[in-house]
Amino acid sequence: MRALRRKLWNDLAAIRWQGLAIVMVLASGMATFVMSLTALDSLTRARSDYFRAANFASVFATLKRAPRALEPRLRAIPGVADLETRIVVPAVLDVRGLAEPATALLISVPDFSPPRVNRLHLRLGRLPTAERRGEVLVSEAFASAHRLRPGDGLRAVINGRYQPLTIVGVALSPEFVYSVRGGEMIPDDRRFGVLWMPYRDLAAAFQMDGAFNDVAATLRPSASERDTLQQLDALLLPYGGGAAYGREHQASSRFLDNELIQLRGMALLPPAIFLSVTGFLLHIVLSRLVATQREQIATLRAFGYSRGAILRHYLAFAAILIAAGAALGTAGGAWLGRELTELYARFFRFPTFTYRVDPLVVVLGAGLSSAAGFAAIWRVARRATAEPPAAAMQPAPPDRFRPSVVERMGWGRWLSPAARMLFRHLELQPWRAAMTSCGAALSLAILVLGSFSEDMIDFVMRFQFEHAHRQDVTVTFTEPSPGRAVHDLRHLPGVLAVEPFRAVPVKLRFGHRSRRLGLMGVSRQPRLFRVIDERMRPVEIPPAGVVLSAALADGLGCRAGDQLTLEVLDGARPIRVVSVAGVVRDFLDLNAYMDLDALRRLLREQETASGAFLRVDERRTDRLYSRLKALPRVASVGIRRAMLESYRRTLAENVLRMRAYNLFFACVVAIGVVYNAARVMLSERSRELAxxxxxxxxxxxxxxxxxxxxxxxxxxxxxxGCLLGYGFAALLAWSLATEVHRFPLVVRADTFAMATAVTVGAAIFAGSVVRRLLDRLDLIAVLKARD
Amino acid sequence: MRNVRVTAAEASRADGVSPMDGVSPVDGVSPAVAGFPAVGASSAAGVSPADASQSGTLQSGTLQSGTRVAWAGGGELMFEARGLVKRYQLGEVEVLALRGVDFLLRSGEFVVLLGPSGSGKSTLLNILGGLDTPSEGFVRFRDHDLSQGDDDLLTHYRRDHVGFVFQFYNLIPSLTARENVQLVTDLAAAPMRPEEALELVGLGARLDHYPSQLSGGEQQRVAIARAIAKRPDVLLCDEPTGALDVRTGIVVLEAIERINRELGTTTAVITHNAAIAAMADRVVQLSDGRVASESRNAVKAAARDIQW
Structure with a gap:
C-alpha cells in the first residue's frame, strides 16, 4: 500500500490551496467551538469554585430597618443554612483626581470577625476592625481604577458630612463579581465602588445602631427557595421588607448567568455554520478528484487493489484535511479562549480565573468535525469504487444539458450563447450552485451576525440615553424628600432644569401573576426623562393609571384597560387598584410609570421626591459636582456623559477585536467557498474554456x-446572506432575551452594506486567483487530452 | 554528447501530443537553419513547380545547407514560415519539437501534413494557428508576423482568420449544435448563418441537438461547421478523423473537402493516416521535427474514394 500512500500525498499536494481553504474553514469552526466551550467551562468553574468557597448567599432581602433581635428568628427559618444581617447604604464618595462624585455602596461587616456568608477574598491588606474608626475595605475594581492601596485615604459624604476613611485592604466579593451600579449595563469602575466597613462604624453613621436593613442567607441543599423567600418576607414585612429574592435576581449573578447563556449560544451557531460549509467544500473537491481519477481508480482495481483499499484511500484524503483543520482549530480555539477568558477577567472579578482546555471539548469538536466531514464525502468515496473497472476505463458519458428555465420561459432569444452556457451550467448541478451560493451567503450572515450585537447595543444606547433619558445628571436622595430638596437643586450652580421623580418599590398583581419592581412617578410632560415607544416617539403619561413595559404586561398577562392590584412595599404599604393606561415596548428592565402627582396622591404624600433629573451647563459642572458631593440628602449621582464615555471606552476595546475576528472568519468562509467552487469549475471546464x-x-x-x-x-x-444574517440575528436576540433584557432586532443598513462589501471583496480576491490560473491555461495540452 | 532520456509523458507535454507520441531527446546540437532561400528559391535547388506537377510527386527541395523546404505553388502566399525551431524546457531537459522547418502555404491550397507521432506536425500547426510561438525563426500570415505575437494579437488573429478542428471535437457541451456555431459567428465580421454552416456539413436537421445527443462524426461535423462559419482564411484540422471509424471519418473528410472546394478555404490537415494524403493538393511529410519530403498530387482523390 506504499504506492497508494504516496499517491495520497501527491494528490494532496496537487490541491494544496484548495485543501488549505478547507482546513481553514474547518479550523474556524473548531476554533469557535473550542473557544466558546473552554471559556464557558473556565467561567462556569470559576463561578462555582468561588461561590462555594465564599459561601455565596442564595437568598437576599432588603428592608427599611429591623432590630438585630430578629436575627435568631430569621436563622430559624427551615432551609436556612447560614444567615447574616447587615447594613447596606449608598453614599457619595469624594475621590482625589475625580471631579464628579463617585457612588459607593457601603456594606457592614462584623466588627471583629470576617463575614461568614459572602466571604470576602482579601487581595491586599487586612479586614477592617471596629477598634479604629474609619477603616474600610475597598472593592478591587474601584481600587484598581484609582490605584488605591492600603493606607490611602478616601472621603465619604455621610449624612452631609465628609467622613475621612482609611483603606486597610482591597477585596473581592461574590456579590460583586460583575460590579455595576443599579440600572446600568457596563461597569464604571471609576465612579462606582463597594466599601466594607465594620458594623459599628456604619451603624453609628446612619443611626442604625442595633438594627439592619439587609439580609443574605445560604440554604440547605434540601431547602425550597420559594418557601424560604416566603417566610423571610413574612418576617420582614413589618420592617419594610417583603421583597426577598433569589440568586437569579441578584444583579451580579444575573449578569454572569446572561454571559454564560450567550457563550453557550456562541458554541452552537457559528461552529454549525463552519462545519456545514466544510462538509460542502470537502464534497465538491473530493467529487471532482474522484471524477478526474476515474481511470486511475479503474487501473488500480484492475491491478488488484480491493474496493476497501480504494475507499480507505479517499477517506484518508478527507481524514488528513479534517485532522489538520481540527488540530489548527484546537490551537486557535485555545488561543482565542485564553484571550476571551482574559477579557472576562477584566469584567468578572474572581479570585482565581484559570483557563484550561478540557480534552473532552477537543474530542467532542474533533468528533463533530469528523462526522460532518465524513458524512459529506461518504457517498462520493463509495461511488469511486462502485463502477466496474472496464466501464471506468471508458470516457465518462457527457453531461446532459437542456435549455435553462430562463429559456423555457421564452427569454432565450435575448441571451447570448455565453449567457445560455452560464444558465445551463447552473441548472446542470443545481445542488452545487445552491450550496456555493449558500456558502457565500453564510459568510455574509456571519458578518451581519457579528455586527448585529454592535448595532443592537448602539440602538439601545441611543434609545435610552438620547431619546428617553435626556438628563445630564440623576441625583438620588437618601430617602424620599420634601419639595424643598428639589428646590435646593434648582439653585445649584450650572443647573438649567430640574425634573423631580418619585420611585417606590411595588408589587403589581394581575390574577395569580405578580411582579416586583420600582414604580416610577414622572412628570406628565417631561423634557428630560421621557417614556418612549420602540419607535422613539414620546408616550404621554395619563393623569391616572400606570404605563407598563410590554414585557411586564406580558409577564402579568394583562393589557391596556385591565385593572391591576398595586401593593406598595414601602412606608404605609397601601394597596390600591390601578388601571393599565398604556403599554410601551422598551428594552431594559421591567418598568412601570405613573404620573408624578397621581403617585403622590396614591402614597398620600405631598411634593415628595426620591430624586431629580438635571440638565446642567457643561461649563460649570466642576462647581456643581463639588456642591453635590457635600449635599447631605444625596445618596448617589449618576452622570450621563461619564457613563457613556466609560461605556464607549469599554466597547471600543472589545468591538475592534471582535470585529477583526469576525472579518477573518467571514473572509475564510467566503474565500474558501468561492476559491474551491471556482477551482472545481475550472477543472471541469478547462477544455471548454480552452x-x-x-x-x-x-x-x-x-x-x-x-x-x-x-x-x-x-x-x-x-x-x-442578508436574510440569513437577519434570521441569525433574530435567533440570537430571541435566545438572549429575558424579562429583564429585550434585544431589539436592529440591523443597520450599513451593516448589510459592509457585510456585502466584504463578501464580494473576498469573492473577487478568490476569483482573481482563479483568473490567473485560467490565464495560464495550457491550451494545447487541454485540447489534445481526451475527456 | 549528452545522453538524456525523456519519458513519453514528459515529451507529450512539450509537444502537446498524446503520451504514445515519442519525441527524440535533444542531442545537444542546434539545428541548421541558416542559408534557407527566399520564397520560390526552391527552383534554385533544381526543382521547379512545373517539374513537380509533371512528375506527380515532388521531393522537397534540398538546400545547400541541407535544410528541406516545404514548398508551395499557385495562389497568393498566405503563410510563410522560415527556420522554425520549437524548443520546450522540461525541468533540466530540453526537447526540440521543430528543428528548422520552412513552410509555405498558398491561398486555396489543401495541404496534408503527414508524420508519425512526435514528428512535430502538431507543433507546426499550433504555430500556424497562433496557439504557440516558435523559439526561433519566423512565421508570417500575410503581413502579420505571428512569431513575435503577444497574446492579444494572436487571439485576434485566431478570431479573425483561423478555423480549428480538433481530434476530440471540443464542442461546448452546454450549447446545441446551432449555438456552438453561433458562439463563433457572434465574434466574426461577416459570418454565414449558423444554420447555413451546419447545412454545409450536412447537419441541417440536427440544429438543436446538444453534443451529448450527437454521434462522434456528427460532433466533428459541428466542429467543422463552427470552424468555417466565420469564413476563415484558413482551416486547420488536427487529426480530424483520429477518433472516428472509417465510415464516419469519410463523412467528415467529405465535409472538409467540400469547404475547401466550394468556399475556397485554405486547408491544412495533419494526420498520421497516409491514406488521407490522397485528397490533398500537396503533402508534406514531417519526421523528427524536420520536413522530410514533400509531394504534390496531380490528381486529388475524392474523400469518398479513400479507404484505410
Missing amino acids: TLRVLGFTRGETALMLLGELAVLIAAAIPL
Whole structure:
C-alpha cells in the first residue's frame, strides 16, 4: 500500500490551496467551538469554585430597618443554612483626581470577625476592625481604577458630612463579581465602588445602631427557595421588607448567568455554520478528484487493489484535511479562549480565573468535525469504487444539458450563447450552485451576525440615553424628600432644569401573576426623562393609571384597560387598584410609570421626591459636582456623559477585536467557498474554456464565462446572506432575551452594506486567483487530452 | 554528447501530443537553419513547380545547407514560415519539437501534413494557428508576423482568420449544435448563418441537438461547421478523423473537402493516416521535427474514394 500512500500525498499536494481553504474553514469552526466551550467551562468553574468557597448567599432581602433581635428568628427559618444581617447604604464618595462624585455602596461587616456568608477574598491588606474608626475595605475594581492601596485615604459624604476613611485592604466579593451600579449595563469602575466597613462604624453613621436593613442567607441543599423567600418576607414585612429574592435576581449573578447563556449560544451557531460549509467544500473537491481519477481508480482495481483499499484511500484524503483543520482549530480555539477568558477577567472579578482546555471539548469538536466531514464525502468515496473497472476505463458519458428555465420561459432569444452556457451550467448541478451560493451567503450572515450585537447595543444606547433619558445628571436622595430638596437643586450652580421623580418599590398583581419592581412617578410632560415607544416617539403619561413595559404586561398577562392590584412595599404599604393606561415596548428592565402627582396622591404624600433629573451647563459642572458631593440628602449621582464615555471606552476595546475576528472568519468562509467552487469549475471546464480561447475569445471574455457564473451565484448569495444574517440575528436576540433584557432586532443598513462589501471583496480576491490560473491555461495540452 | 532520456509523458507535454507520441531527446546540437532561400528559391535547388506537377510527386527541395523546404505553388502566399525551431524546457531537459522547418502555404491550397507521432506536425500547426510561438525563426500570415505575437494579437488573429478542428471535437457541451456555431459567428465580421454552416456539413436537421445527443462524426461535423462559419482564411484540422471509424471519418473528410472546394478555404490537415494524403493538393511529410519530403498530387482523390 506504499504506492497508494504516496499517491495520497501527491494528490494532496496537487490541491494544496484548495485543501488549505478547507482546513481553514474547518479550523474556524473548531476554533469557535473550542473557544466558546473552554471559556464557558473556565467561567462556569470559576463561578462555582468561588461561590462555594465564599459561601455565596442564595437568598437576599432588603428592608427599611429591623432590630438585630430578629436575627435568631430569621436563622430559624427551615432551609436556612447560614444567615447574616447587615447594613447596606449608598453614599457619595469624594475621590482625589475625580471631579464628579463617585457612588459607593457601603456594606457592614462584623466588627471583629470576617463575614461568614459572602466571604470576602482579601487581595491586599487586612479586614477592617471596629477598634479604629474609619477603616474600610475597598472593592478591587474601584481600587484598581484609582490605584488605591492600603493606607490611602478616601472621603465619604455621610449624612452631609465628609467622613475621612482609611483603606486597610482591597477585596473581592461574590456579590460583586460583575460590579455595576443599579440600572446600568457596563461597569464604571471609576465612579462606582463597594466599601466594607465594620458594623459599628456604619451603624453609628446612619443611626442604625442595633438594627439592619439587609439580609443574605445560604440554604440547605434540601431547602425550597420559594418557601424560604416566603417566610423571610413574612418576617420582614413589618420592617419594610417583603421583597426577598433569589440568586437569579441578584444583579451580579444575573449578569454572569446572561454571559454564560450567550457563550453557550456562541458554541452552537457559528461552529454549525463552519462545519456545514466544510462538509460542502470537502464534497465538491473530493467529487471532482474522484471524477478526474476515474481511470486511475479503474487501473488500480484492475491491478488488484480491493474496493476497501480504494475507499480507505479517499477517506484518508478527507481524514488528513479534517485532522489538520481540527488540530489548527484546537490551537486557535485555545488561543482565542485564553484571550476571551482574559477579557472576562477584566469584567468578572474572581479570585482565581484559570483557563484550561478540557480534552473532552477537543474530542467532542474533533468528533463533530469528523462526522460532518465524513458524512459529506461518504457517498462520493463509495461511488469511486462502485463502477466496474472496464466501464471506468471508458470516457465518462457527457453531461446532459437542456435549455435553462430562463429559456423555457421564452427569454432565450435575448441571451447570448455565453449567457445560455452560464444558465445551463447552473441548472446542470443545481445542488452545487445552491450550496456555493449558500456558502457565500453564510459568510455574509456571519458578518451581519457579528455586527448585529454592535448595532443592537448602539440602538439601545441611543434609545435610552438620547431619546428617553435626556438628563445630564440623576441625583438620588437618601430617602424620599420634601419639595424643598428639589428646590435646593434648582439653585445649584450650572443647573438649567430640574425634573423631580418619585420611585417606590411595588408589587403589581394581575390574577395569580405578580411582579416586583420600582414604580416610577414622572412628570406628565417631561423634557428630560421621557417614556418612549420602540419607535422613539414620546408616550404621554395619563393623569391616572400606570404605563407598563410590554414585557411586564406580558409577564402579568394583562393589557391596556385591565385593572391591576398595586401593593406598595414601602412606608404605609397601601394597596390600591390601578388601571393599565398604556403599554410601551422598551428594552431594559421591567418598568412601570405613573404620573408624578397621581403617585403622590396614591402614597398620600405631598411634593415628595426620591430624586431629580438635571440638565446642567457643561461649563460649570466642576462647581456643581463639588456642591453635590457635600449635599447631605444625596445618596448617589449618576452622570450621563461619564457613563457613556466609560461605556464607549469599554466597547471600543472589545468591538475592534471582535470585529477583526469576525472579518477573518467571514473572509475564510467566503474565500474558501468561492476559491474551491471556482477551482472545481475550472477543472471541469478547462477544455471548454480552452476551446473558447482557440476560437478567438480573449482571456477576459473567457474569464467572464467562468467567473460570470460565480458572479451570479454571489449575487444570489447577497440577498440570501442578508436574510440569513437577519434570521441569525433574530435567533440570537430571541435566545438572549429575558424579562429583564429585550434585544431589539436592529440591523443597520450599513451593516448589510459592509457585510456585502466584504463578501464580494473576498469573492473577487478568490476569483482573481482563479483568473490567473485560467490565464495560464495550457491550451494545447487541454485540447489534445481526451475527456 | 549528452545522453538524456525523456519519458513519453514528459515529451507529450512539450509537444502537446498524446503520451504514445515519442519525441527524440535533444542531442545537444542546434539545428541548421541558416542559408534557407527566399520564397520560390526552391527552383534554385533544381526543382521547379512545373517539374513537380509533371512528375506527380515532388521531393522537397534540398538546400545547400541541407535544410528541406516545404514548398508551395499557385495562389497568393498566405503563410510563410522560415527556420522554425520549437524548443520546450522540461525541468533540466530540453526537447526540440521543430528543428528548422520552412513552410509555405498558398491561398486555396489543401495541404496534408503527414508524420508519425512526435514528428512535430502538431507543433507546426499550433504555430500556424497562433496557439504557440516558435523559439526561433519566423512565421508570417500575410503581413502579420505571428512569431513575435503577444497574446492579444494572436487571439485576434485566431478570431479573425483561423478555423480549428480538433481530434476530440471540443464542442461546448452546454450549447446545441446551432449555438456552438453561433458562439463563433457572434465574434466574426461577416459570418454565414449558423444554420447555413451546419447545412454545409450536412447537419441541417440536427440544429438543436446538444453534443451529448450527437454521434462522434456528427460532433466533428459541428466542429467543422463552427470552424468555417466565420469564413476563415484558413482551416486547420488536427487529426480530424483520429477518433472516428472509417465510415464516419469519410463523412467528415467529405465535409472538409467540400469547404475547401466550394468556399475556397485554405486547408491544412495533419494526420498520421497516409491514406488521407490522397485528397490533398500537396503533402508534406514531417519526421523528427524536420520536413522530410514533400509531394504534390496531380490528381486529388475524392474523400469518398479513400479507404484505410
